[in-house]
Amino acid sequence: MDFENLPLTDLIRLRQNGAMPHIVDVELGNVKELRKFNSVECHLVLYPYCREVSSDDFTFSPYEEYVADVTAQNRSAYIKRGMILDKLFGIFLGIAVVMIHIIIGKEPIALFDVEPLIAIFGAYVIGKELWEDLDRLLINVTKKWKLRYTDDYYSYQLEKGTTLARYSTWAKKNRYGKATIPAERMDFIRHSNSETVRMWFSGDDFWSFEEDSLHILSIHLAPEIMDEFNSAGFMLGIKLSFNRATLFSSRSTEVFQSMSRNDLGCLDAKGDWIDNGIFYRKTSTFGRIKHFYDSGVKRDIKLIDNMKTN
DSSP states (O other): OGGGGGOTTEEEEEEEEEOOOOEEEEEOOOOOTTTSSSSSEEEEEEEETTTTTOOOGGGEEEEHHHHHHTTTTOOOEEOOOOOHHHHHHHHHHHHHHHHHHHHOOOOOOOOOHHHHHHHHHHHHHHHHHHHHHHHHHHHHTTTTTSSOOOOOOOOOEEEOHHHHHHHHHHHHHHSSSSOBBBOOEEEEOOSSEEEEEEEEEEGGGGGGGSSEEOOOOOEEOOOHOOOOHHHHHHHEEEEEEEEEEEEEOOOEEEEEEEEEEEEEEETTSSEEEEEEEEEEEEEETHHHHTEEEEEEESSOEEEEEEEOOO
């Protein structure tokens, strides 16, 4: 994927609300250019520098609310994504038990033979439990390799296609003064001092909009901590992934840039700060196996458009 074909300039746009300065709207720009990708991923992390400010003092809206609803088993626009590999591993062990019984057993398994059926079901259940440990082991062992077994980034899936969802989309445009696009997949992570939201957008969804920029979320700050938040500053980190898929795999270019106080830049592979730079990685993916085959820094690129009052 040629770097020159990526629509990077001012792709993430921050707009501080004039009437409510504790709300910052985050927009995704260059929408028409994003249509040429099969999917686009956008991850944001906000880390305040003031020690008196914690993750309890700000929210990523509406994704934090969606996760809270799902966790509380309330109806939500999102549902929990089902795990597949643990079930497949359980089925594999169950089949293995059957094959072993056929090979070394003196008699074939009868239709109502209870003991072998219990053994098969037990192997399936144990296999599902074992997969969680094996899954985590593979992630940890390969996390510094160029060929890695990666975590599943997204825990939640959007329920699409309902009539009420269309009404909700129309209402959001009136609320924010701009068309909004919900992530088809997402995840939200809260730590004591930071919050992270991960969003996955299908390239086909961008064809539904004529606008050049779309609202993707809002950052709500507690009004009482605004002075401390602004005086000490913060780090807003952005990761974007531009993906082109084939039948069984995909190739991606990932780019990283951060806003630290009023400075834009990135960290290179050595951890040194590069002003007005972006760090990039090129990857190929098959399922959850990911090959990192190229990386580096590009200078004088402004991925994030500085805050402006709207």
